[in-house]
Amino acid sequence: MNTESIYDYLERIANLIRTDVRKTGVAKGLQPVQLEALHYLSRCNRYSNTPVAVADYLGLTKGTVSQTLGVLESSGFIEKQADLNDRRVVHLNLTVDGARVVSDAIPPNILKSAVDGLSETSRNEITATLNQVLRELQTANKLKTFGSCKTCRYHLTQEDGRRRCGLTMEWLTEADAEKICREHQPTAESV
Amino acid sequence: MNTESIYDYLERIANLIRTDVRKTGVAKGLQPVQLEALHYLSRCNRYSNTPVAVADYLGLTKGTVSQTLGVLESSGFIEKQADLNDRRVVHLNLTVDGARVVSDAIPPNILKSAVDGLSETSRNEITATLNQVLRELQTANKLKTFGSCKTCRYHLTQEDGRRRCGLTMEWLTEADAEKICREHQPTAESV
DNA sequence: GTCAATAGGTATTGTGTCGATACTAACTCT
DNA sequence: AGAGTTAGTATCGACACAATACCTATTGAC
The missing domain is CATH 1.10.10.10 (Winged helix-like DNA-binding domain superfamily/Winged helix DNA-binding domain)
Structure with a gap:
């Protein structure tokens, strides 16, 4: 193990x-x-x-x-x-x-200089595996995800491109959609 | 970036x-x-x-x-x-x-239950990338490595299989060779 | 509508981390 | 033999952290 x-x-x-x-x-x-x-x-x-x-x-x-x-x-x-x-x-x-x-x-x-020494593919690989570890920690232990707004189950995008939150029904700017939300819920396929 | x-x-x-x-x-x-x-x-x-x-x-x-x-x-x-x-x-x-x-x-x-949810290949991949991050942190920032004895530049293995430390010249058991040493120096090819 | 339960937040107290500084004792090098 | 270095401890002050208690505002059950 x-x-x-x-x-x-x-x-x-x-x-x-x-x-x-x-x-x-x-x-x-x-x-x-x-x-x-x-x-x-x-x-x-x-x-x-x-x-x-x-x-x-x-x-x-x-x-x-x-x-x-x-x-x-x-x-x-x-x-x-x-x-x-x-x-x-x-x-x-x-x-x-x-x-x-x-x-x-x-x-x-310390991290900047370490990442400088890595190839582009290595960086992407590392980002991906860390992402995987984090998701697994969160789902296996039923923790809050604190993900970014646009990846949330309640995030709604209209035909005209405007976005709103399905919980508060408030309109969201593009910048809003990037931010971390404490009410974030992962989408179904990502669980 | x-x-x-x-x-x-x-x-x-x-x-x-x-x-x-x-x-x-x-x-x-x-x-x-x-x-x-x-x-x-x-x-x-x-x-x-x-x-x-x-x-x-x-x-x-x-x-x-x-x-x-x-x-x-x-x-x-x-x-x-x-x-x-x-x-x-x-x-x-x-x-x-x-x-x-x-x-x-x-x-x-928390980590046990997270790792349980991963495939064997995922685990190996994660171990490998974390290893890479750590090595890069250490070499890019010239930090002590605190590696295990047997991976050290000064680790000597004789023809009869017995091991000794090139710094202290003391004999080492198999168990010794696994342990962390504060004097650890990475081998040339691993730098 | 009223009253209990709950949620957001602060205050207080005690234990422990942490760095900075200062110190002692032992070893090394010349 | 003396200067510098190394291992370790002691002390102080700022802060982290949990536990407990407490206050106010909101919610929810009836």
Whole structure:
């Protein structure tokens, strides 16, 4: 059984990357988790930029995430904004600083230089197998998928090309369709 | 460029696994890092079971690791043993409890169930591409490889099948040859 | 419509990670 | 013999993280 070696590789790769992220993050006053939260917020849609969504995505409790977000707010990387319809809900928006820090630090340099050494076909192969691992993790363990809007079961495309969400019935822009949604459901054939 | 998507997948996979490891680890009173340290100690050779080696492997400072090892010692998962030749050096040995906890928790269940859903060829493909990513990370960033003894540049095999280390000139058992060494150097053709 | 259940969020407390700095002891090299 | 180096520990402060408790707003059952 090579489950062990798959785990060994993943653990090792994750450690190397994490060390690198820590090193470059510390220079900007950011912990690895903080950077991951910012990274998520830079890619999620307007339904998914809330504390619970971040907690779900990172697999942490809402209490823990609340603290981390507090640090990020006081450091000026995010801003909180009350929801208009549901007064319990808070939306998190990246500040200019927050956005810049994400695009500077991600993807980490250690990975950039590693991928530079790979052929185009190798890159595609790696992307495909990682995709496969992730999907298998998600389906085998019944986890939320956090996929991009346009790959969602509820994503509707009309004849005129306009898009809308089958759950909220809201219209979506092309940019919306690329973003991560916390309500994402994989399509039938992809399960 | 798909460096970003490779990073996205790796980050996501690492988070899912880490969450699972945390959950099952907490039940046994172990933090994720503690489990990784134990996991390393369960696989490394007798030159590599020291605090500095653990620190190098995990990419942390020796101070940090010293603390973590202190916790592991007082919880009864490892024992410290003075080196006979160099009185600065401490060797770390897993206790029975420590060994059991590693074999219980690793590989994590989330990964086991995911890998169960894969075909034999998929598994081999995944193992191969992860191997490629790791090697590329290591060579492109000139990191220590921490490979297994038998794949080392200094590993010598005699005509009678006996093995020895070209650095220490010590004889090696078959079991030794499988273990992780902190002095590991990749062979010429693998660079 | 009212009241219980639920969901989003914060506050507090305790344990542990982590780096930085400083320190001791032992080894090496010249 | 003395300078530099290496293995390891100690201490401090910032932060991660879970658990618990708590508040407010929404939902849902009747």
